[in-house]
Amino acid sequence: MEWTDLIITAVKTAVIYLGMVQVVPIMLIVERRGAALMQDRPGPNRVGPFGLFQPIADVIKMMMKEVTVPRQVNKALFLLGPFLVLFPASLVIAALPFGDYFTLLGRDYLLQVANIDVGILYVLAIGSLGIYGILFGGWASNNKFSLIGAMRSSSQIISYEIPLGLAACSAVLWYGSFSLREMVYTQEGTFLGILPNWGFFYQPIGFLLFFIAAFAETNRLPFDLPETEAELVAGFHTEYGPMDFGTFFMAEYMNMATMSGLMVAMYFGGWHLPWVSDVTLLQWLGSRNLLAALQVVTVIVKISVFMLMFVWVRWTLPRFRFDQLMRLAWRNLIPIGLINLVITALIMYFRSAQ
């Protein structure tokens, strides 16, 4: 590998990473305005045109506030807590494919941080580490609300990791590959002549499982049990100051974006436009880099749809109770995941036996 290669890879990684971080300010305004829209009120509309500069004001406010470290906490783990959540959330994006490849200085570069052959396992493995920030942060706060919030949050996350894994497993079963990139490649073309050849049409139950588990994994309403403000003040981040709260939020939005990206890659055709193949598009556009740009835009649009869905669901469904949440995971989602796996395997067997 030459040094130009290294530099281009580093710059590419930085651009993708900064792009993912931009999700946070965008979602701040989208969520607040979206909430206002659904509740029939104007929402924040004073800072800049249509209140578009509201995130900047929010961030400045968070930064300028006092940092308090309460006396009873374990200082090291308390300070580390938010970053233990943000760090895995940043690392997961490495496996997400944003497009096929672009050409620069006569060489091809994948539109992905790293072409990992065990992509889906990587996402599940690194994604499961976010739990430590919550656990250690909640424990280090030495506050009953924080500790109970942390315990609830972590039991919720680990319980929903199993249906998430099972849904991902049936996707792996269908595509026969761990690599998200290869999954996207197989989703080109049409299914039954009219529908796009997307994983959603082959794995509808798997997608539904993944979708539900994604809400629980990102601690979003209707599964935001760790934060039940009516019972637990603010859950695991009760003792944290504004900027730490902001860091937890950053991680949450980045996790949402990653989950949306995963669903797009696994079930909604990744960078493929429906009914148009990459080869035809390349003929129309005439340039590989233009096609790459179009693919990135396609992925971003698809991810945005899912992000809007997250906001929509948040203001539509009421919160679950803790025992209902656990029952949903263990009694319903895990058996459904296993059944989905068996059905997929049987269908594949009978299709090949014909």
Place this chain on the structure above:
Amino acid sequence: MREVLFIAFSLFTIGAASGVLLSRNPVYSAFSLILSFFGLSGLYLLWGSTFMAMIQILIYTGAIVVLFVFVVMLLNLQTNRENSSNIVFLGVVSASVWLFSLIILRVLTRSIPNKILEIPENQLRTISKLLFTRYLWPFEILSFFLLVMIIAIFAITRTQEIAHGGEK
């Protein structure tokens, strides 16, 4: 490059592992354990075994240490280092000395390969195929063990609860 990374990952793993033993607070021990498992998965990556590296993080870091942390937090083992009896300490020390000498003996009696083994092509599929052909019976027996463990855990907790007067 490989050698440098190998030494770096090894030192990181060993350092974190000694952190597990040396820190007095069990929560810090658990944290060091996570770091040391990360070093291990880095070593697996270096050997080209991406699957093992990911499973290492998924199972060990993502599940086993979570269990440890839960136990530490729920039982509040704050002072157990001071309270642990000499017999337990002696037992742990002698067991580790015994294990360590076994490893040393094994290393000394074997010829050491002077280079890192060649990484086979398509390792993922090779491992998976082997698991379901040559190692099929161990695999099926393992699922039986897991079933036994599920039942055993509930049996134990239930007797505990009865002993504590039906505490919820």
Place this chain on the structure above:
Amino acid sequence: MEAFLPVGFLLIFALLLCVGLFTVKRLLGPRNPVSSKLSVYECGVASPEGNARAPFKTSFYLIAVLFLLFDVEAAFFFPWALVYRESLAEGPALLIAMLIYMGLLVLGLVYIFRKDCLKLN
């Protein structure tokens, strides 16, 4: 292994972001620690009821153990799923192997539900 090199870059960028956020928080925010500000309080009451780090319910522990077992089980589904499509040409051997494996897992699940071990009801 070379495929993981860019993940190293990402690791560095993520570290930079974390350090940056930490320093910004430290530099910009005012610091005025007062004893009563840093003390423990609970709904305005100065002394909270008992220590936060007291032992509590075992059901969280049970969930963690169960998660561990099911995670191990699920980890074995992945290599199976990877080679299943290719193995179809050689007959249903892999399908039967996995059905037996999954049957035992389902037995475990049924046991959990019948005994109501997670106190779900």
